[in-house]
Amino acid sequence: MKLNSKYLEGLRIRPDEAARARESRPRCDWPGCDEAAEHPAPKGRDREGEYFLFCREHVRRYNKSYNYFSGMADEELREWLERNVTGHRPTWKMNPRAHANGGAWRQTAGLGAGWRDPHGVFGSVRREGARPRRKLPPAVVAALEALGLPEDAEAALIKARYKKLVKELHPDANGGDRAREARLREVIAAYHNLRKARLV
Numbered sequence: 001m002k003l004n005s006k007y008l009e010g011l012r013i014r015p016d017e018a019a020r021a022r023e024s025r026p027r028c029d030w031p032g033c034d035e036a037a038e039h040p041a042p043k044g045r046d047r048e049g050e051y052f053l054f055c056r057e058h059v060r061r062y063n064k065s066y067n068y069f070s071g072m073a074d075e076e077l078r079e080w081l082e083r084n085v086t087g088h089r090p091t092w093k094m095n096p097r098a099h100a101n102g103g104a105w106r107q108t109a110g111l112g113a114g115w116r117d118p119h120g121v122f123g124s125v126r127r128e129g130a131r132p133r134r135k136l137p138p139a140v141v142a143a144l145e146a147l148g149l150p151e152d153a154e155a156a157l158i159k160a161r162y163k164k165l166v167k168e169l170h171p172d173a174n175g176g177d178r179a180r181e182a183r184l185r186e187v188i189a190a191y192h193n194l195r196k197a198r199l200v
């Protein structure tokens with residue numbers, strides 16, 4: 001029997017969708033590595049609740065250099081990673097919040113209180129008291145949702161929620177519950193994405 005391609009087409013993920021799905025996954029923090037990252041690794045004793053995310057190969061290499069007695073990764077490696085992690089992969093060239101408010105808002109904001117825009121030429125000018133609407137990429141919205149946060153959540157709220165969730169879901173607190181471990185991974189990955197997007 002010949003398969004009807006019309007039926008198949010609806011089922012197949014189109015390349016652009018596949019690419020978007022890939023994009024929304026966090027990338028490995030190892031400098032130069034672009035693999036999907038699913039393995040959190042603690043940054044160290046003085047950075048509780050902070051994790052790198054690595055691919056399988058690099059979490060192994062990282063763990064090898066991790067000193068369980070001092071609770072710290074080899075200092076040199078850790079410094080090197082932290083220097084490079086934020087700089088080497090320009091995932092976000094600009095702060096999406098600044099971008100969302102738009103250049104127009106910035107220009108008109110300096111024109112004083114009497115200035116009006118009756119025809120809505122500068123559509124992004126916000127009304128007095130109205131919250132600025134951020135236009136966030138889907139991956140960032142998904143990350144906020146994973147933390148149970150609304151799209152307009154500010155950095156302080158994001159941080160507080162993340163800390164609370166990590167504390168609740170931490171293996172020490174849940175007796176090795178696998179479902180919670182998966183949720184912890186999800187929370188860490190979401191926070192990681194928000195940091196890359198510079199929302200925190």
Ligand SMILES: [Zn+2]
Pocket residue numbers: 028029030033034035054055056057058
């Ligand atoms: Zn890697």
